[in-house]
Amino acid sequence: MLAAARALRALGDVVVVTHGRADRREAEERFGWDLEDIGFVQRPERAADGASLLVAGTELFVNATHYSHLAAPCTASIKFEYFPVSKPEAADRLLWTLGTMIAARIAGVADGAGWYGPERIGRGWFRQSDGNGALVVHTARPIRIWLSDMRPSAGAEGSVYRVVDERSNVLAGGVCGVRGQFTPTAWFRAPRRGAHVYVQSVAQAGSAGPESRLLGLSLGGIEVAGLTAHRMWEAISRRLLPAVGSALARRQVADYARVYRSYAAVSPNSAYTAYWLKRWWGIDGHVIEPPVVAPQGGGEPRGPTILTIGRFFRGGHSKKHDVMVGAFRRMCDAGLRGWRFVLAGGVGERAEDRAYLAAIQRLAQGYPIDVHPDADDTVVQRLRGQSSVYWHAAGFAEDAGRHPERFEHFGMAVAEAMAGGVPPVVYDGGGPRAYVRHRENGLRWRTADQLVELTLQLVRDAELRRRLGTRAADDVRSWSLERYEARVLALAKHVLSETRARPTPATPA
DSSP states (O other): OHHHHHHHGGGSOEEEEESSOOOHHHHHHHHTOOOTTEEEEEOOBOTTOSGGGOOTTOOOEEEOOTTOOOOOSSSSEEEEESSOOOOOOHHHHHHHHHHHHHHHHHTOEEEOSSEEEEEEETTEEEEEESSEEEEEEOOSSOEEEEEEOOSTTOOSSOOEEEEEOTTOOEEEEEEOBOTTOOEEOOOBOOSSTTEEEEEEEOOEEOOSTTOOBEEOOEEEEEEETTOHHHHHHHHIIIIIOHHHHHHHHOHHHHTHHHHHHTSSEEEESSHHHHHHHHHHHOOOOOOOOOOOOOOSSOOOOOOSEEEEEOOBOSSSSOOOHHHHHHHHHHHHHTTOOSOEEEEEEOBOSSHHHHHHHHHHHHHHTTSSEEEEETOOHHHHHHHHHHOSEEEEOTTTTOOTTTOGGGSOSSOHHHHHHHHTTOOEEEESSSGGGGTOOBTTTBEEESSHHHHHHHHHHHHHOHHHHHHHHHHHHHHGGGGOHHHHHHHHHHHHHHHHHHHTTSOOOOOOO
16 A cells, blocks of 8 residues: 555655555554655544545545445545455356345334444344434334443443434434443334334444444344334344344345455556456456565574564464475485574454464464464564475465465465565465466475475475575566556546546535
């Protein structure tokens, strides 16, 4: 994002809007860049963002948020795509169609704008608002809704709320339940069928850990007086089969085609990302790979070390640390001596991520394996400079057709290792497959046996390591910061020239 902001300075003033804390000095020290003439504005994430993100006089809007379902708030707009959200399968689309038909007949009330995606609590689920969550009422019967304060900062007492109609007339009000306890509002009626009512509360910007959303109160259930069918629907969609309710609530996924097409240009970060963007959503992306900066300094002797860098977390596009540790153990058991395997990376926030790290550490015991959780940039750069081989295993044993998101989308850690002259040995899938050419600038493997066999070839052949590492460093120079900035600037100029004469579209609701 900051590299793109640097490039866009050639077109005028640049303002970076972030949902989390933004420290210009910290960024300048980390990257060694002068960012003095770039403005930074921190605004919390909202469930229904859009024009609120714009700064007065904005001519070009660039969305660099991963998995963002924000439609373009102005005509001249670019969306950087790191990997597209998966398009719902045919069965999911059928479920959505049938569910919405059933819900329209018996649910009586539907969630509107102002609610974030569904989150689980016990056997059910809830949705958090941004302080102004809308409900569309399709019944003339009295209704009541169940609310709780689920924010990380929630205190020992509930929070004040009010329910208003489209004219701001108060329909209900009071104090909601404390965290985890959903309590009902008083019974109220909407002014008419099809009317919108709004659950309003004081919203707070997230300040704990990764939470950057503007959060109001949470909706746990809706009740329609005297409507047995609705009670059955609520029990099924929110408690017995929460996946059903969750699928219906994920309307933003079904709307992704509209979101993508609202941008003048979508720029994937790799050929792999571009392929799935086209396959799922029919969008032809303008690929711009991220900048890969060659390491500063160097010259330190490389030791008999195999390195892998990647976050320790369970699920998703897991880095498969267990597969690599198992392969190295096999090499040691077969007689490998004098070499070490080093794993470095951040640690996920969830309890299962910490359990995953602990399992990797137990698996490494008794072998020359070093694990560096939450290693900072200084440690990572030192380890990269001391290593002779780089391992990468994301995507191993995964189904590329069903779960392409579990593969590496670009592979920045692989590219950075190559920039430092470290020959990569990577799983043959995902983003790295496009730029790691077998036996030219690295090695690719498909099975754990191949990982062991190919690595032993590098271990035994210093000249092969030197040749592959030299070619790897040469090849990734095409992703220099200078070239990246030139490509971003060219795309921005093209978008501006194509869209300046067009009227600005209305901001989607």
